[in-house]
Amino acid sequence: MSHFQLDTKAADKWLNEGEQTDWALEVKRAHETVHNGTGRGSDFLGWVEPLDVDGEIVQNVLAAAKRIRANSDVLLVIGIGGSYAGARAGIEMLTHAFRNQFAAERQGPEVYFIGHNLSATYITQLFQLIEGKDVSVNVISKSGTTTEPALAFRLVRDWMVNKYGVKAGERIYATTDEKKGALRTLSDSEGYTTFVIPDDVGGRYSVLTPVGLLPMAAAGIDIEAMLRGAHEAKEVYSNGNLAENSCYQYAAYRNDLYRKGKGIELLVSYDPRFITFAEWWKQLFGESEGKEHKGIYPASVQFTTDLHSMGQYIQEGPRHLFETVLWVDEAGHDELKVPHQEGDLDGLNYLTGKSVNFVNQQAMLGTLEAHQDGEVPNFVLHIPELTAHNVGHLFYFFEKACAISGYLLDVNPFDQPGVEAYKKNMFRLLGKPSK
Numbered sequence: 325m326s327h328f329q330l331d332t333k334a335a336d337k338w339l340n341e342g343e344q345t346d347w348a349l350e351v352k353r354a355h356e357t358v359h360n361g362t363g364r365g366s367d368f369l370g371w372v373e374p375l376d377v378d379g380e381i382v383q384n385v386l387a388a389a390k391r392i393r394a395n396s397d398v399l400l401v402i403g404i405g406g407s408y409a410g411a412r413a414g415i416e417m418l419t420h421a422f423r424n425q426f427a428a429e430r431q432g433p434e435v436y437f438i439g440h441n442l443s444a445t446y447i448t449q450l451f452q453l454i455e456g457k458d459v460s461v462n463v464i465s466k467s468g469t470t471t472e473p474a475l476a477f478r479l480v481r482d483w484m485v486n487k488y489g490v491k492a493g494e495r496i497y498a499t500t501d502e503k504k505g506a507l508r509t510l511s512d513s514e515g516y517t518t519f520v521i522p523d524d525v526g527g528r529y530s531v532l533t534p535v536g537l538l539p540m541a542a543a544g545i546d547i548e549a550m551l552r553g554a555h556e557a558k559e560v561y562s563n564g565n566l567a568e569n570s571c572y573q574y575a576a577y578r579n580d581l582y583r584k585g586k587g588i589e590l591l592v593s594y595d596p597r598f599i600t601f602a603e604w605w606k607q608l609f610g611e612s613e614g615k616e617h618k619g620i621y622p623a624s625v626q627f628t629t630d631l632h633s634m635g636q637y638i639q640e641g642p643r644h645l646f647e648t649v650l651w652v653d654e655a656g657h658d659e660l661k662v663p664h665q666e667g668d669l670d671g672l673n674y675l676t677g678k679s680v681n682f683v684n685q686q687a688m689l690g691t692l693e694a695h696q697d698g699e700v701p702n703f704v705l706h707i708p709e710l711t712a713h714n715v716g717h718l719f720y721f722f723e724k725a726c727a728i729s730g731y732l733l734d735v736n737p738f739d740q741p742g743v744e745a746y747k748k749n750m751f752r753l754l755g756k757p758s759k
């Protein structure tokens with residue numbers, strides 16, 4: 325049993341002042357809206373029930389991952405948005421920080437992402453890097469028609485056919501819609517191994533489907549433990565009582581701060597393992613809530629790195645911010661301690677024998693205090709330890725919180741009509757033929 329805890333002490337002052345909302349009542353309504361499937365976008369609630377750990381889908385993902393691990397130096401993962409960020413976040417949170425450069429530690433393929441940008445330099449240099457290596461490909465697109473991954477896949481497919489000839493298809497795994505879309509049609513005609521993104525799970529809620537699970541399993545992550553963590557979270561956060569549900573408290577209290585003029589939320593972490601997780605979180609909340617001219621703007625900072633850059637703005641800029649700190653209680657590597665140095669030229673001898681984790685923790689506590697003094701409310705989400713189980717729990721925590729928060733904001737948390745605007749213009753400029 326994981327003990328995730330949401331500490332709201334550093335936000336209580338703001339939550340208790342000004343107009344008071346009956347959050348218990350509003351949350352109960354939002355809870356029923358999700359669990360009875362009566363709200364806007366209710367066709368997209370498939371993520372509420374995580375995949376069966378012993379089911380066929382998970383077993384097929386594991387079998388494919390085993391093949392990839394056995395015959396590949398490199399796995400290329402092609403996707404963007406919800407078909408990209410979750411897998412990358414999971415891998416960065418749960419594997420060695422330098423896994424791609426560290427074969428002995430990795431015991432599996434290097435994993436690289438492509439199709440999440442249109443940079444010719446990035447793509448060219450990735451091809452340079454994989455020259456001479458054995459490669460497998462996981463191309464992921466729910467719609468099967470998104471420009472960036474489709475373009476990348478065209479290039480990668482040519483590269484694969486050039487290298488493996490007719491056998492290229494045996495190394496290509498496609499994760500897409502069960503029936504429709506260009507990627508489905510192509511996969512069926514080329515005989516690729518395919519995995520399905522369920523109709524009732526939107527891209528940004530899909531990390532715990534084959535979208536995220538196959539790349540993570542290929543990277544050596546225990547996805548069964550991850551799914552067990554998600555199931556645990558499902559149980560823990562199925563309680564409609566606000567007082568007993570920290571996920572709902574987070575959803576409600578961020579809305580409380582929003583109503584009190586705090587329009588920007590910074591997701592804060594003290595470990596670079598969370599950098600891409602923050603990107604995943606930003607898509608989840610940004611696409612779910614930013615509509616009808618409403619929504620908290622989701623941003624992120626990495627501390628202590630950004631305390632030396634954005635710290636100034638957070639401390640003294642406009643007071644429209646609040647922070648949600650992700651804190652890992654058992655960060656690991658407590659053995660790394662500050663050494664004693666003759667002469668103490670850098671003045672650090674007062675820390676001799678203290679662990680780096682201890683120093684990081686004091687930085688967190690000191691920052692929490694400073695930002696409160698600077699009128700920035702803080703929530704702290706305590707994660708017991710970064711394990712596959714807990715990361716499954718964490719993904720679920722934010723997915724559930726986002727759905728509830730979206731309903732509290734009175735928007736549809738499951739659509740993203742706004743992202744079409746740039747695409748329309750881009751297609752016009754590119755001269756895309758209309759069908």
Ligand SMILES: O=P(O)(O)OC[C@H]1O[C@H](O)[C@H](O)[C@@H](O)[C@@H]1O
Nearest residue numbers: 405406407465466467470527743
């Ligand atoms: O999986 P795909 O259909 O390729 O979509 C990838 C991403 O791009 C779209 O433009 C949406 O804004 C995202 O919600 C989605 O996750």
